[in-house]
């Protein structure tokens with residue numbers, strides 16, 4: 370079953386309008402699900418441009434000067450929060466990050482009241498991370514500005530999938546036809562879900578490689594191939610994407626022990642030897658070295674693209690901020 374089949378059979382998202390003259394006709398970026406390949410390509414092309422300019426000395430611009438970005442993170446983050454901040458600043462935005470540990474959330478203010486309070490300050494973009502699947506979409510219906518989902522529960526993490534795709538595309542030249550093995554804790558991973566939708570939409574073959582306890586029950590209906598063995602799952606792969614074992618989202622026993630997990634599912638050079646010679650190793654971070662990935666694989670400069678993923682994170686987030694504020698910037702300038 371292809372991405373298009375699945376998309377058409379399931380619900381059509383309310384905030385998605387069909388592509389027309391505007392290459393990205395969406396107010397928000399809530400997920401990859403529902404985006405067209407042309408829209409994904411548009412985001413990646415724009416991010417690619419920023420990736421090049423970010424390597425130049427004059428990389429700071431005033432493109433979005435005068436606009437305000439608020440980052441509202443209800444879950445911990447290093448890479449995503451920092452790169453959203455840097456992306457906004459690099460485009461000249463006023464960027465503010467709200468720490469939920471020092472805000473009125475600690476005094477019992479609800480998620481919705483917090484969002485409405487921030488909305489009243491008239492930001493142009495709200496970047497939200499929340500532990501509940503669907504929370505970001507709910508908030509997007511209540512505020513006036515553009516909303517970017519920086520990860521909601523196990524649901525989606527669209528900018529991570531975009532930065533992963535950009536990293537692959539810059540290394541391999543294309544996404545179409547590549548075999549990508551996504552390995553490990555798929556059940557708890559929003560990164561996996563967004564990547565499955567994006568890579569399938571762009572014509573890659575996606576394999577999920579995990580023990581049955583760490584795979585969602587509907588895995589086979591997601592248009593992917595499922596493997597319960599690393600050797601079979603990694604054979605001939607162009608890209609191996611490792612996932613963190615998300616113990617904070619686990620209640621009960623999903624695995625016997627970390628040692629056993631590493632033995633069967635941890636990525637080592639030996640397990641990787643069945644993949645293509647030029648295989649790309651990826652991990653969204655934060656990494657558990659010695660649990661899902663061996664240190665010497667993570668640090669292998671010939672194969673690991675993990676630091677490049679972080680670099681591409683800034684470019685992708687610049688592209689998202691730029692594209693989602695274009696309409697309002699055009700309106701302000703007038704015809």
Ligand code: NCD
Pocket residue numbers: 448449520526529559560612613615653654655
């Ligand atoms: C991921 C996340 O938060 O979903 N991290 C990230 O954004 N780079 C993956 C993870 O936490 O394991």
